[in-house]
Amino acid sequence: MSKVVFFIVSLVALGNVFFSQATFSSNLMVDMAKIVMNNYCSPEKLVGMKEAIEAASSNTEILNIPDEESLARVLSAGVQGTVSDLRLEVTYEPDYVPAVPQTMPPLPPEQLVAVLQTSIKLDILEGNIGYLRIDHILGEEVADKIGALLLDLVWNKILPTSALIFDMRYTGSGDVSGIPYLVSYFTQAEPQIHIDSVYDRPSNTTAKLMSLSTLLGERYGTTKPLIILTSKNTKGIAEDVAYCLKNLKRATIVGEKTAGGSVKIDKIKVGDTDFYVTVPTAKSINPITGSTWEVVGVIPDVEVNAEDALATAIKIVQLRAQVPAIIEGAAVLIADNYAFEDIGTTVAIKLKALLASGAFNMVVSKTDLEMKMSAILEYISGGKSIKASSTPPALPPMNYSPEMYIDLIKVSFQTNIYENNIGFLRFDMFGDFEEVKPIAQIIVEHVWSKVVDTDAMILDLRNNIGGPTTAIAGFCSYFFDSDKEIVLDKLYDRTTGATTELVTLPELTGTRYGSKKSLIILTSRATAGAGEEFVYIMKKLGRAMIVGETTSGSSHPAKSFQIGESGVFLSIPTVHSDTAAGPAWEGAGIAPHIPVPAAGALDTALGILNKHIAGQK
Structure with a gap:
Protein backbone atom coordinates (compact mmCIF):
# COMPACT_ATOMS: atom_id res chain seq x y z
CA MET A 1 0.00 0.00 0.00
CA GLU A 93 -4.35 11.92 -27.77
CA PRO A 94 -7.05 14.46 -28.74
CA ASP A 95 -7.30 12.95 -32.22
CA TYR A 96 -7.37 9.29 -31.17
CA VAL A 97 -9.88 7.09 -32.99
CA PRO A 98 -10.46 3.68 -31.38
CA ALA A 99 -9.46 0.82 -33.61
CA VAL A 100 -12.28 -1.28 -35.02
CA PRO A 101 -11.76 -5.03 -34.67
CA GLN A 102 -10.63 -6.46 -37.98
CA THR A 103 -13.04 -8.69 -39.82
CA MET A 104 -12.48 -10.77 -42.90
CA PRO A 105 -14.15 -8.92 -45.80
CA PRO A 106 -16.15 -10.98 -48.32
CA LEU A 107 -13.44 -11.05 -51.00
CA PRO A 108 -13.68 -13.04 -54.23
CA PRO A 109 -11.43 -16.14 -54.26
CA GLU A 110 -8.75 -14.63 -56.49
CA GLN A 111 -8.34 -11.58 -54.19
CA LEU A 112 -8.33 -13.78 -51.10
CA VAL A 113 -5.52 -15.85 -52.64
CA ALA A 114 -3.54 -12.68 -53.31
CA VAL A 115 -4.01 -11.49 -49.70
CA LEU A 116 -2.81 -14.82 -48.29
CA GLN A 117 0.17 -14.97 -50.63
CA THR A 118 1.35 -11.53 -49.47
CA SER A 119 0.74 -12.10 -45.76
CA ILE A 120 2.15 -15.63 -45.50
CA LYS A 121 5.60 -16.56 -46.78
CA LEU A 122 6.27 -20.20 -47.59
CA ASP A 123 9.34 -21.97 -48.90
CA ILE A 124 10.76 -25.48 -49.07
CA LEU A 125 14.47 -25.32 -48.25
CA GLU A 126 17.21 -27.76 -49.15
CA GLY A 127 16.89 -31.03 -47.27
CA ASN A 128 13.07 -30.92 -47.38
CA ILE A 129 12.94 -28.30 -44.62
CA GLY A 130 9.75 -26.27 -44.56
CA TYR A 131 9.89 -22.52 -43.91
CA LEU A 132 6.75 -20.66 -42.86
CA ARG A 133 6.47 -17.00 -41.90
CA ILE A 134 3.21 -15.58 -40.55
CA ASP A 135 3.18 -12.02 -39.24
CA HIS A 136 -0.33 -12.15 -37.74
CA ILE A 137 -1.82 -15.10 -35.81
CA LEU A 138 -5.32 -15.64 -37.15
CA GLY A 139 -8.20 -16.36 -34.80
CA GLU A 140 -10.08 -19.64 -35.06
CA GLU A 141 -13.15 -18.00 -36.63
CA VAL A 142 -11.17 -16.36 -39.44
CA ALA A 143 -9.07 -19.48 -39.94
CA ASP A 144 -12.24 -21.55 -40.35
CA LYS A 145 -13.59 -19.15 -43.00
CA ILE A 146 -10.48 -19.36 -45.15
CA GLY A 147 -9.45 -22.85 -44.05
CA ALA A 148 -9.80 -24.51 -47.41
CA LEU A 149 -7.55 -21.93 -49.05
CA LEU A 150 -5.01 -22.17 -46.20
CA LEU A 151 -4.84 -25.91 -46.71
CA ASP A 152 -4.32 -25.67 -50.46
CA LEU A 153 -1.93 -22.72 -50.50
CA VAL A 154 0.07 -23.36 -47.34
CA TRP A 155 -0.50 -26.31 -45.08
CA ASN A 156 -0.62 -29.14 -47.62
CA LYS A 157 2.74 -27.95 -48.93
CA ILE A 158 4.21 -27.96 -45.42
CA LEU A 159 2.92 -31.38 -44.36
CA PRO A 160 5.33 -33.51 -46.46
CA THR A 161 8.42 -31.71 -45.15
CA SER A 162 10.85 -33.45 -42.79
CA ALA A 163 11.17 -30.43 -40.48
CA LEU A 164 9.58 -27.00 -40.11
CA ILE A 165 11.09 -23.61 -39.34
CA PHE A 166 8.28 -21.33 -38.13
CA ASP A 167 9.41 -17.70 -38.45
CA MET A 168 7.82 -15.43 -35.84
CA ARG A 169 10.52 -12.78 -35.84
CA TYR A 170 8.06 -10.27 -37.29
CA THR A 171 4.83 -11.46 -35.66
CA GLY A 172 3.41 -8.68 -33.51
CA SER A 173 -0.33 -9.27 -33.49
CA GLY A 174 -2.89 -12.01 -33.29
CA ASP A 175 -6.06 -13.36 -31.74
CA VAL A 176 -6.20 -15.37 -28.50
CA SER A 177 -8.40 -18.01 -30.11
CA GLY A 178 -5.61 -18.73 -32.55
CA ILE A 179 -3.36 -20.10 -29.76
CA PRO A 180 -4.98 -23.54 -29.33
CA TYR A 181 -5.81 -23.66 -33.03
CA LEU A 182 -2.18 -23.25 -34.04
CA VAL A 183 -0.57 -25.26 -31.23
CA SER A 184 -2.86 -28.22 -31.87
CA TYR A 185 -1.33 -28.85 -35.30
CA PHE A 186 1.85 -29.91 -33.48
CA THR A 187 0.27 -32.11 -30.82
CA GLN A 188 -1.71 -35.34 -30.77
CA ALA A 189 -5.49 -35.36 -31.15
CA GLU A 190 -5.94 -37.28 -27.91
CA PRO A 191 -5.62 -36.83 -25.07
CA GLN A 192 -6.36 -33.14 -25.05
CA ILE A 193 -3.63 -31.02 -23.49
CA HIS A 194 -4.06 -28.01 -21.22
CA ILE A 195 -2.11 -25.47 -23.27
CA ASP A 196 -2.63 -22.21 -21.41
CA SER A 197 -4.88 -20.30 -19.05
CA VAL A 198 -5.86 -16.70 -19.79
CA TYR A 199 -7.19 -14.58 -16.95
CA ASP A 200 -9.36 -11.61 -18.01
CA ARG A 201 -9.45 -8.91 -15.34
CA PRO A 202 -12.52 -6.87 -16.35
CA SER A 203 -14.73 -9.97 -16.32
CA ASN A 204 -12.73 -11.70 -13.57
CA THR A 205 -12.82 -14.95 -15.53
CA THR A 206 -10.18 -17.47 -16.54
CA ALA A 207 -10.35 -19.27 -19.86
CA LYS A 208 -8.67 -22.67 -19.93
CA LEU A 209 -7.18 -23.17 -23.38
CA MET A 210 -7.09 -26.83 -24.46
CA SER A 211 -5.67 -28.48 -27.56
CA LEU A 212 -8.29 -29.28 -30.18
CA SER A 213 -9.35 -32.86 -30.94
CA THR A 214 -10.49 -32.06 -34.46
CA LEU A 215 -8.75 -29.80 -36.95
CA LEU A 216 -9.08 -28.80 -40.54
CA GLY A 217 -6.51 -30.89 -42.39
CA GLU A 218 -3.81 -33.16 -41.00
CA ARG A 219 -1.53 -32.50 -38.04
CA TYR A 220 2.19 -31.98 -38.53
CA GLY A 221 2.80 -34.54 -35.82
CA THR A 222 4.79 -34.69 -32.61
CA THR A 223 8.18 -35.98 -33.75
CA LYS A 224 9.34 -33.96 -36.75
CA PRO A 225 11.68 -31.10 -35.78
CA LEU A 226 9.95 -27.76 -35.19
CA ILE A 227 12.05 -24.61 -34.81
CA ILE A 228 10.48 -21.25 -33.96
CA LEU A 229 12.44 -18.11 -34.82
CA THR A 230 11.99 -15.11 -32.53
CA SER A 231 13.23 -11.55 -32.21
CA LYS A 232 12.79 -8.63 -29.85
CA ASN A 233 9.83 -7.67 -32.07
CA THR A 234 7.99 -10.97 -31.53
CA LYS A 235 5.03 -9.87 -29.45
CA GLY A 236 1.75 -10.87 -27.83
CA ILE A 237 -0.03 -13.95 -29.17
CA ALA A 238 3.11 -15.07 -31.01
CA GLU A 239 4.96 -15.08 -27.69
CA ASP A 240 2.24 -17.23 -26.18
CA VAL A 241 2.41 -19.76 -29.02
CA ALA A 242 6.20 -19.95 -28.76
CA TYR A 243 6.08 -20.28 -24.96
CA CYS A 244 3.44 -23.03 -25.08
CA LEU A 245 5.28 -25.11 -27.67
CA LYS A 246 8.60 -24.61 -25.89
CA ASN A 247 7.27 -25.86 -22.56
CA LEU A 248 5.45 -28.75 -24.20
CA LYS A 249 8.96 -29.77 -25.41
CA ARG A 250 7.57 -29.63 -28.94
CA ALA A 251 9.55 -26.70 -30.35
CA THR A 252 13.03 -25.26 -30.05
CA ILE A 253 13.17 -21.46 -29.86
CA VAL A 254 16.02 -19.84 -31.78
CA GLY A 255 16.76 -16.12 -31.93
CA GLU A 256 16.33 -13.22 -29.51
CA LYS A 257 14.37 -12.83 -26.30
CA THR A 258 10.87 -11.68 -27.24
CA ALA A 259 9.25 -8.34 -26.39
CA GLY A 260 7.39 -9.40 -23.24
CA GLY A 261 4.02 -8.08 -24.34
CA SER A 262 0.54 -9.23 -23.37
CA VAL A 263 -2.27 -11.43 -24.63
CA LYS A 264 -4.58 -8.43 -24.44
CA ILE A 265 -3.92 -4.68 -24.27
CA ASP A 266 -6.76 -2.13 -24.01
CA LYS A 267 -6.61 1.66 -24.38
CA ILE A 268 -9.17 3.22 -22.02
CA LYS A 269 -10.33 6.85 -22.09
CA VAL A 270 -9.93 8.76 -18.79
CA GLY A 271 -13.33 10.32 -18.04
CA ASP A 272 -14.32 13.00 -20.56
CA THR A 273 -10.70 14.04 -21.17
CA ASP A 274 -8.41 13.27 -24.08
CA PHE A 275 -6.11 11.26 -21.81
CA TYR A 276 -5.92 7.50 -22.27
CA VAL A 277 -4.50 4.68 -20.17
CA THR A 278 -3.07 1.68 -21.99
CA VAL A 279 -3.59 -1.33 -19.72
CA PRO A 280 -2.83 -5.06 -20.07
CA THR A 281 -6.26 -6.38 -19.14
CA ALA A 282 -5.56 -10.11 -19.45
CA LYS A 283 -2.62 -12.36 -18.63
CA SER A 284 -1.37 -15.78 -19.61
CA ILE A 285 -0.55 -18.37 -16.94
CA ASN A 286 1.20 -21.43 -18.35
CA PRO A 287 0.01 -24.68 -16.70
CA ILE A 288 3.46 -26.29 -16.98
CA THR A 289 5.63 -23.52 -15.58
CA GLY A 290 2.99 -21.80 -13.44
CA SER A 291 4.49 -18.58 -14.77
CA THR A 292 4.21 -16.33 -17.80
CA TRP A 293 6.18 -14.88 -20.69
CA GLU A 294 4.56 -11.47 -20.24
CA VAL A 295 6.85 -8.57 -19.31
CA VAL A 296 9.93 -10.85 -19.19
CA GLY A 297 9.61 -12.28 -22.72
CA VAL A 298 10.30 -15.77 -24.03
CA ILE A 299 13.93 -16.78 -23.58
CA PRO A 300 15.25 -18.74 -26.58
CA ASP A 301 16.77 -22.21 -26.25
CA VAL A 302 19.48 -20.98 -28.59
CA GLU A 303 20.10 -17.25 -28.31
CA VAL A 304 21.50 -15.60 -31.45
CA ASN A 305 20.92 -12.32 -33.27
CA ALA A 306 17.62 -12.30 -35.13
CA GLU A 307 19.37 -12.04 -38.49
CA ASP A 308 21.34 -15.23 -37.74
CA ALA A 309 18.38 -17.23 -36.46
CA LEU A 310 17.39 -18.87 -39.76
CA ALA A 311 20.90 -20.10 -40.56
CA THR A 312 21.24 -21.42 -37.00
CA ALA A 313 17.90 -23.20 -37.23
CA ILE A 314 18.92 -24.90 -40.49
CA LYS A 315 22.10 -26.20 -38.81
CA ILE A 316 20.05 -27.60 -35.93
CA VAL A 317 17.67 -29.39 -38.30
CA GLN A 318 20.58 -30.81 -40.28
CA LEU A 319 22.19 -32.10 -37.07
CA ARG A 320 18.94 -33.72 -35.94
CA ALA A 321 18.73 -35.52 -39.25
CA GLN A 322 22.06 -37.17 -38.42
CA VAL A 323 21.17 -38.08 -34.84
CA PRO A 324 19.45 -41.45 -35.52
CA ALA A 325 22.50 -42.75 -37.41
CA ILE A 326 24.84 -41.46 -34.69
CA ILE A 327 22.86 -43.13 -31.89
CA GLU A 328 22.44 -46.38 -33.84
CA GLY A 329 26.17 -46.37 -34.58
CA ALA A 330 26.97 -45.76 -30.92
CA ALA A 331 24.75 -48.67 -29.90
CA VAL A 332 26.57 -51.03 -32.27
CA LEU A 333 30.01 -49.92 -31.03
CA ILE A 334 29.01 -50.41 -27.41
CA ALA A 335 27.44 -53.82 -28.04
CA ASP A 336 30.51 -55.03 -29.95
CA ASN A 337 33.27 -53.55 -27.78
CA TYR A 338 32.18 -52.92 -24.18
CA ALA A 339 34.33 -54.94 -21.79
CA PHE A 340 31.39 -56.79 -20.26
CA GLU A 341 29.34 -58.22 -23.14
CA ASP A 342 26.05 -58.53 -21.21
CA ILE A 343 26.24 -54.91 -20.04
CA GLY A 344 27.19 -53.72 -23.53
CA THR A 345 24.19 -55.50 -25.04
CA THR A 346 21.81 -54.07 -22.43
CA VAL A 347 23.16 -50.54 -22.84
CA ALA A 348 22.82 -50.76 -26.64
CA ILE A 349 19.19 -51.91 -26.39
CA LYS A 350 18.28 -49.15 -23.92
CA LEU A 351 20.06 -46.51 -26.01
CA LYS A 352 18.07 -47.42 -29.12
CA ALA A 353 14.85 -47.45 -27.11
CA LEU A 354 15.57 -43.95 -25.86
CA LEU A 355 16.20 -42.82 -29.43
CA ALA A 356 12.81 -44.19 -30.45
CA SER A 357 11.14 -42.46 -27.49
CA GLY A 358 12.43 -39.04 -28.59
CA ALA A 359 15.10 -38.54 -25.93
CA PHE A 360 17.40 -36.90 -28.48
CA ASN A 361 14.75 -34.94 -30.41
CA MET A 362 15.61 -31.56 -28.89
CA VAL A 363 19.40 -31.43 -29.31
CA VAL A 364 20.58 -28.08 -30.64
CA SER A 365 24.31 -28.63 -31.26
CA LYS A 366 26.94 -31.33 -31.47
CA THR A 367 28.16 -30.36 -28.01
CA ASP A 368 24.61 -30.65 -26.68
CA LEU A 369 24.30 -34.09 -28.29
CA GLU A 370 27.59 -35.27 -26.79
CA MET A 371 26.63 -34.06 -23.31
CA LYS A 372 23.21 -35.69 -23.55
CA MET A 373 24.71 -38.95 -24.83
CA SER A 374 27.29 -39.01 -22.03
CA ALA A 375 24.66 -38.34 -19.35
CA ILE A 376 22.31 -41.00 -20.72
CA LEU A 377 25.10 -43.56 -21.12
CA GLU A 378 26.24 -42.93 -17.55
CA TYR A 379 22.70 -43.51 -16.32
CA ILE A 380 21.89 -46.67 -18.27
CA SER A 381 25.33 -48.26 -17.83
CA GLY A 382 25.59 -47.46 -14.14
CA GLY A 383 29.02 -45.87 -14.54
CA LYS A 384 30.94 -42.91 -15.92
CA SER A 385 33.21 -44.81 -18.28
CA ILE A 386 31.35 -44.47 -21.59
CA LYS A 387 31.54 -40.90 -22.86
CA ALA A 388 30.94 -39.03 -26.09
CA SER A 389 33.18 -36.23 -27.34
CA SER A 390 34.17 -34.37 -30.50
CA THR A 391 37.81 -35.38 -30.31
CA PRO A 392 39.54 -38.60 -29.32
CA PRO A 393 41.21 -38.28 -25.91
CA ALA A 394 44.98 -37.96 -26.06
CA LEU A 395 47.66 -37.78 -23.40
CA PRO A 396 50.12 -34.89 -23.70
CA PRO A 397 53.55 -35.91 -25.04
CA MET A 398 56.28 -36.17 -22.41
CA ASN A 399 59.21 -34.62 -24.21
CA TYR A 400 60.62 -32.57 -21.34
CA SER A 401 64.25 -31.86 -20.48
CA PRO A 402 65.77 -33.69 -17.44
CA GLU A 403 65.43 -30.52 -15.37
CA MET A 404 61.78 -30.19 -16.32
CA TYR A 405 61.18 -33.85 -15.46
CA ILE A 406 62.68 -33.30 -12.00
CA ASP A 407 60.44 -30.29 -11.39
CA LEU A 408 57.40 -32.23 -12.66
CA ILE A 409 58.18 -35.20 -10.42
CA LYS A 410 58.58 -32.97 -7.37
CA VAL A 411 55.12 -31.56 -8.03
CA SER A 412 53.50 -34.91 -8.89
CA PHE A 413 54.73 -36.86 -5.87
CA GLN A 414 54.52 -36.04 -2.17
CA THR A 415 56.58 -37.83 0.46
CA ASN A 416 56.96 -37.66 4.21
CA ILE A 417 58.48 -39.63 7.08
CA TYR A 418 56.31 -39.85 10.18
CA GLU A 419 57.14 -41.00 13.73
CA ASN A 420 58.35 -44.60 14.05
CA ASN A 421 59.89 -44.40 10.57
CA ILE A 422 56.53 -44.61 8.78
CA GLY A 423 56.84 -43.56 5.15
CA PHE A 424 54.19 -41.64 3.25
CA LEU A 425 53.87 -41.48 -0.55
CA ARG A 426 51.13 -39.73 -2.49
CA PHE A 427 50.63 -39.46 -6.24
CA ASP A 428 47.41 -38.65 -8.05
CA MET A 429 47.80 -40.31 -11.46
CA PHE A 430 49.49 -43.30 -13.06
CA GLY A 431 51.74 -42.79 -16.08
CA ASP A 432 52.25 -44.87 -19.20
CA PHE A 433 54.99 -47.52 -18.77
CA GLU A 434 56.88 -46.56 -21.95
CA GLU A 435 56.90 -42.90 -20.91
CA VAL A 436 57.80 -43.58 -17.28
CA LYS A 437 60.60 -46.07 -18.07
CA PRO A 438 63.12 -43.44 -19.36
CA ILE A 439 62.67 -41.36 -16.18
CA ALA A 440 62.44 -44.26 -13.73
CA GLN A 441 65.90 -43.49 -12.34
CA ILE A 442 64.90 -39.86 -11.72
CA ILE A 443 61.78 -40.99 -9.86
CA VAL A 444 63.83 -43.41 -7.77
CA GLU A 445 66.38 -40.73 -6.87
CA HIS A 446 63.95 -37.93 -6.08
CA VAL A 447 60.96 -39.88 -4.68
CA TRP A 448 61.41 -43.58 -4.00
CA SER A 449 64.76 -43.28 -2.21
CA LYS A 450 63.08 -41.07 0.43
CA VAL A 451 60.62 -43.76 1.55
CA VAL A 452 62.12 -47.14 0.59
CA ASP A 453 64.04 -47.59 3.86
CA THR A 454 61.06 -46.98 6.12
CA ASP A 455 59.66 -49.69 8.42
CA ALA A 456 56.09 -49.27 7.13
CA MET A 457 54.46 -47.26 4.37
CA ILE A 458 51.22 -45.43 3.65
CA LEU A 459 50.31 -45.05 -0.02
CA ASP A 460 47.82 -42.20 -0.47
CA LEU A 461 45.59 -42.81 -3.50
CA ARG A 462 42.63 -40.80 -2.25
CA ASN A 463 42.99 -38.34 -5.14
CA ASN A 464 44.32 -40.76 -7.74
CA ILE A 465 42.14 -40.45 -10.83
CA GLY A 466 43.77 -43.33 -12.73
CA GLY A 467 45.57 -43.12 -16.04
CA PRO A 468 47.17 -45.89 -18.11
CA THR A 469 47.44 -49.30 -16.46
CA THR A 470 50.64 -50.26 -18.27
CA ALA A 471 52.82 -49.30 -15.29
CA ILE A 472 50.72 -51.24 -12.74
CA ALA A 473 52.77 -54.44 -12.94
CA GLY A 474 56.01 -52.57 -12.39
CA PHE A 475 54.71 -50.56 -9.45
CA CYS A 476 53.16 -53.64 -7.81
CA SER A 477 56.47 -55.47 -8.18
CA TYR A 478 58.19 -53.09 -5.73
CA PHE A 479 56.01 -54.54 -2.96
CA PHE A 480 56.82 -58.19 -3.69
CA ASP A 481 60.06 -60.15 -3.62
CA SER A 482 62.09 -61.04 -6.69
CA ASP A 483 62.44 -64.76 -5.96
CA LYS A 484 59.25 -65.78 -7.73
CA GLU A 485 56.84 -64.50 -10.37
CA ILE A 486 53.40 -63.62 -9.08
CA VAL A 487 50.26 -63.36 -11.25
CA LEU A 488 48.77 -60.03 -10.26
CA ASP A 489 45.64 -60.08 -12.40
CA LYS A 490 44.20 -61.51 -15.60
CA LEU A 491 42.88 -59.01 -18.12
CA TYR A 492 40.24 -59.84 -20.74
CA ASP A 493 40.20 -57.69 -23.90
CA ARG A 494 36.77 -57.74 -25.56
CA THR A 495 38.05 -56.39 -28.88
CA THR A 496 40.51 -59.30 -29.36
CA GLY A 497 38.88 -61.92 -27.17
CA ALA A 498 42.27 -62.57 -25.55
CA THR A 499 43.11 -62.91 -21.85
CA THR A 500 46.57 -61.82 -20.72
CA GLU A 501 48.30 -62.26 -17.38
CA LEU A 502 49.66 -59.28 -15.46
CA VAL A 503 52.75 -60.53 -13.59
CA THR A 504 55.48 -59.10 -11.37
CA LEU A 505 58.69 -58.00 -13.09
CA PRO A 506 61.99 -59.76 -12.31
CA GLU A 507 64.07 -56.58 -12.64
CA LEU A 508 63.31 -53.08 -11.36
CA THR A 509 65.04 -49.72 -11.17
CA GLY A 510 66.05 -49.17 -7.56
CA THR A 511 65.41 -51.23 -4.45
CA ARG A 512 62.24 -53.23 -3.77
CA TYR A 513 60.20 -52.51 -0.67
CA GLY A 514 59.56 -56.22 -0.43
CA SER A 515 56.66 -58.31 0.81
CA LYS A 516 57.28 -58.24 4.56
CA LYS A 517 56.93 -54.62 5.66
CA SER A 518 53.49 -53.23 6.51
CA LEU A 519 51.63 -51.38 3.79
CA ILE A 520 48.40 -49.35 4.06
CA ILE A 521 46.63 -47.82 1.05
CA LEU A 522 44.30 -44.84 1.51
CA THR A 523 41.26 -44.63 -0.77
CA SER A 524 38.28 -42.39 -1.41
CA ARG A 525 35.28 -42.22 -3.71
CA ALA A 526 37.54 -40.32 -6.13
CA THR A 527 40.05 -43.18 -6.45
CA ALA A 528 39.50 -44.42 -9.99
CA GLY A 529 40.75 -46.42 -12.96
CA ALA A 530 44.36 -47.53 -12.71
CA GLY A 531 44.34 -46.51 -9.05
CA GLU A 532 41.54 -48.98 -8.44
CA GLU A 533 43.31 -51.72 -10.37
CA PHE A 534 46.36 -51.30 -8.13
CA VAL A 535 44.21 -51.33 -4.96
CA TYR A 536 42.28 -54.36 -6.26
CA ILE A 537 45.48 -56.34 -6.84
CA MET A 538 47.06 -55.45 -3.51
CA LYS A 539 43.88 -56.27 -1.59
CA LYS A 540 43.21 -59.50 -3.50
CA LEU A 541 46.75 -60.76 -2.85
CA GLY A 542 46.63 -59.73 0.79
CA ARG A 543 49.62 -57.42 0.43
CA ALA A 544 48.04 -54.23 1.82
CA MET A 545 45.40 -53.03 4.23
CA ILE A 546 42.89 -50.63 2.63
CA VAL A 547 41.68 -47.69 4.74
CA GLY A 548 39.18 -45.05 3.64
CA GLU A 549 36.13 -45.11 1.37
CA THR A 550 34.86 -47.45 -1.34
CA THR A 551 36.48 -46.44 -4.63
CA SER A 552 34.58 -44.99 -7.58
CA GLY A 553 34.03 -48.21 -9.52
CA SER A 554 35.09 -46.85 -12.90
CA SER A 555 36.98 -48.99 -15.41
CA HIS A 556 40.22 -49.81 -17.11
CA PRO A 557 41.28 -47.04 -19.53
CA ALA A 558 38.80 -46.68 -22.38
CA LYS A 559 39.52 -46.88 -26.08
CA SER A 560 38.26 -44.24 -28.50
CA PHE A 561 35.95 -45.13 -31.41
CA GLN A 562 34.63 -42.72 -34.04
CA ILE A 563 30.94 -43.11 -34.83
CA GLY A 564 30.93 -43.43 -38.61
CA GLU A 565 31.99 -40.16 -40.23
CA SER A 566 30.07 -38.02 -37.73
CA GLY A 567 33.08 -36.56 -35.94
CA VAL A 568 31.61 -37.82 -32.66
CA PHE A 569 33.84 -40.19 -30.68
CA LEU A 570 32.93 -42.71 -28.00
CA SER A 571 35.25 -43.69 -25.17
CA ILE A 572 34.44 -47.32 -24.42
CA PRO A 573 36.15 -49.53 -21.81
CA THR A 574 37.16 -52.72 -23.61
CA VAL A 575 39.18 -54.50 -20.90
CA HIS A 576 38.11 -55.93 -17.55
CA SER A 577 39.85 -57.69 -14.70
CA ASP A 578 39.53 -61.43 -14.13
CA THR A 579 36.07 -62.32 -12.86
CA ALA A 580 36.59 -66.09 -12.54
CA ALA A 581 36.68 -65.84 -8.74
CA GLY A 582 33.80 -63.35 -8.57
CA PRO A 583 33.00 -59.76 -9.57
CA ALA A 584 35.95 -57.45 -10.08
CA TRP A 585 36.05 -53.77 -9.15
CA GLU A 586 34.58 -52.25 -12.32
CA GLY A 587 31.20 -50.69 -11.68
CA ALA A 588 31.23 -51.62 -7.98
CA GLY A 589 34.39 -50.11 -6.54
CA ILE A 590 36.65 -51.65 -3.89
CA ALA A 591 35.47 -51.71 -0.30
CA PRO A 592 38.18 -50.89 2.28
CA HIS A 593 39.14 -53.19 5.11
CA ILE A 594 38.59 -50.28 7.48
CA PRO A 595 35.93 -47.86 6.24
CA VAL A 596 36.42 -44.29 7.43
CA PRO A 597 35.76 -40.89 5.82
CA ALA A 598 38.53 -40.05 3.37
CA ALA A 599 39.49 -36.93 5.33
CA GLY A 600 40.33 -39.03 8.39
CA ALA A 601 41.97 -41.96 6.61
CA LEU A 602 45.56 -40.80 7.15
CA ASP A 603 45.13 -40.36 10.90
CA THR A 604 43.50 -43.78 11.11
CA ALA A 605 46.35 -45.39 9.16
CA LEU A 606 49.00 -43.71 11.33
CA GLY A 607 47.20 -44.89 14.44
CA ILE A 608 47.15 -48.49 13.19
CA LEU A 609 50.84 -48.51 12.20
CA ASN A 610 52.05 -46.76 15.35
CA LYS A 611 50.18 -49.28 17.48
CA HIS A 612 51.54 -52.16 15.41
CA ILE A 613 55.15 -50.93 15.56
CA ALA A 614 54.89 -50.22 19.30
CA GLY A 615 53.68 -53.79 19.82
CA GLN A 616 56.78 -55.13 18.09
CA LYS A 617 59.19 -53.27 20.35
Missing part, protein backbone atom coordinates in the same frame (compact mmCIF):
# COMPACT_ATOMS: atom_id res chain seq x y z
CA SER A 2 2.75 2.45 0.95
CA LYS A 3 4.24 2.21 -2.54
CA VAL A 4 0.95 3.14 -4.22
CA VAL A 5 0.25 5.96 -1.77
CA PHE A 6 3.75 7.26 -2.33
CA PHE A 7 3.12 7.23 -6.09
CA ILE A 8 -0.03 9.38 -5.99
CA VAL A 9 1.21 11.80 -3.33
CA SER A 10 4.57 12.19 -5.04
CA LEU A 11 2.87 13.08 -8.33
CA VAL A 12 1.02 15.88 -6.62
CA ALA A 13 4.22 17.13 -5.00
CA LEU A 14 6.14 16.79 -8.26
CA GLY A 15 3.61 18.93 -10.04
CA ASN A 16 3.74 21.64 -7.35
CA VAL A 17 7.54 21.79 -7.32
CA PHE A 18 8.32 21.84 -11.01
CA PHE A 19 5.37 23.36 -12.87
CA SER A 20 3.44 26.58 -12.50
CA GLN A 21 1.96 27.52 -15.88
CA ALA A 22 -1.12 25.30 -16.20
CA THR A 23 -3.41 23.45 -13.85
CA PHE A 24 -5.18 20.09 -13.95
CA SER A 25 -7.58 18.67 -11.46
CA SER A 26 -6.30 15.92 -9.20
CA ASN A 27 -9.46 14.03 -10.20
CA LEU A 28 -7.57 13.17 -13.36
CA MET A 29 -5.19 11.07 -11.31
CA VAL A 30 -8.03 9.50 -9.38
CA ASP A 31 -9.89 8.52 -12.56
CA MET A 32 -6.68 7.16 -14.06
CA ALA A 33 -5.92 5.16 -10.92
CA LYS A 34 -9.46 3.70 -10.91
CA ILE A 35 -8.97 2.53 -14.50
CA VAL A 36 -5.75 0.78 -13.51
CA MET A 37 -7.28 -0.71 -10.37
CA ASN A 38 -10.35 -2.06 -12.16
CA ASN A 39 -8.65 -3.35 -15.30
CA TYR A 40 -5.00 -4.22 -14.65
CA CYS A 41 -4.41 -7.93 -15.18
CA SER A 42 -2.40 -8.50 -11.97
CA PRO A 43 -4.50 -7.10 -9.12
CA GLU A 44 -2.11 -8.55 -6.55
CA LYS A 45 0.29 -5.75 -7.49
CA LEU A 46 -2.36 -3.13 -6.64
CA VAL A 47 -2.73 -3.77 -2.92
CA GLY A 48 -3.51 -0.45 -1.27
CA MET A 49 -4.68 1.29 -4.45
CA LYS A 50 -8.19 1.86 -3.11
CA GLU A 51 -6.90 3.63 -0.01
CA ALA A 52 -4.52 5.65 -2.17
CA ILE A 53 -7.39 6.81 -4.40
CA GLU A 54 -9.40 7.92 -1.39
CA ALA A 55 -6.38 9.85 -0.12
CA ALA A 56 -5.91 11.51 -3.51
CA SER A 57 -9.62 12.33 -3.79
CA SER A 58 -9.56 14.35 -0.58
CA ASN A 59 -6.37 16.15 -1.63
CA THR A 60 -7.07 19.74 -2.68
CA GLU A 61 -3.72 20.20 -4.38
CA ILE A 62 -3.80 21.12 -8.01
CA LEU A 63 -1.25 19.77 -10.46
CA ASN A 64 0.55 22.67 -12.10
CA ILE A 65 1.73 21.18 -15.38
CA PRO A 66 2.59 23.32 -18.45
CA ASP A 67 0.93 21.04 -21.03
CA GLU A 68 -0.99 17.82 -21.49
CA GLU A 69 1.91 15.84 -23.03
CA SER A 70 4.17 16.64 -20.09
CA LEU A 71 1.48 15.55 -17.66
CA ALA A 72 0.99 12.29 -19.57
CA ARG A 73 4.73 11.57 -19.38
CA VAL A 74 4.83 12.27 -15.64
CA LEU A 75 1.78 10.08 -15.01
CA SER A 76 3.22 7.25 -17.15
CA ALA A 77 6.51 7.28 -15.25
CA GLY A 78 4.66 7.23 -11.95
CA VAL A 79 2.32 4.35 -12.73
CA GLN A 80 5.03 2.29 -14.45
CA GLY A 81 7.38 2.71 -11.50
CA THR A 82 4.68 1.92 -8.97
CA VAL A 83 3.47 -1.32 -10.61
CA SER A 84 6.83 -2.21 -12.23
CA ASP A 85 5.23 -2.72 -15.62
CA LEU A 86 6.27 -0.72 -18.69
CA ARG A 87 3.15 -1.88 -20.57
CA LEU A 88 1.10 0.60 -18.56
CA GLU A 89 1.13 3.96 -20.28
CA VAL A 90 -0.71 7.26 -20.04
CA THR A 91 -1.05 9.29 -23.25
CA TYR A 92 -2.72 12.49 -24.37
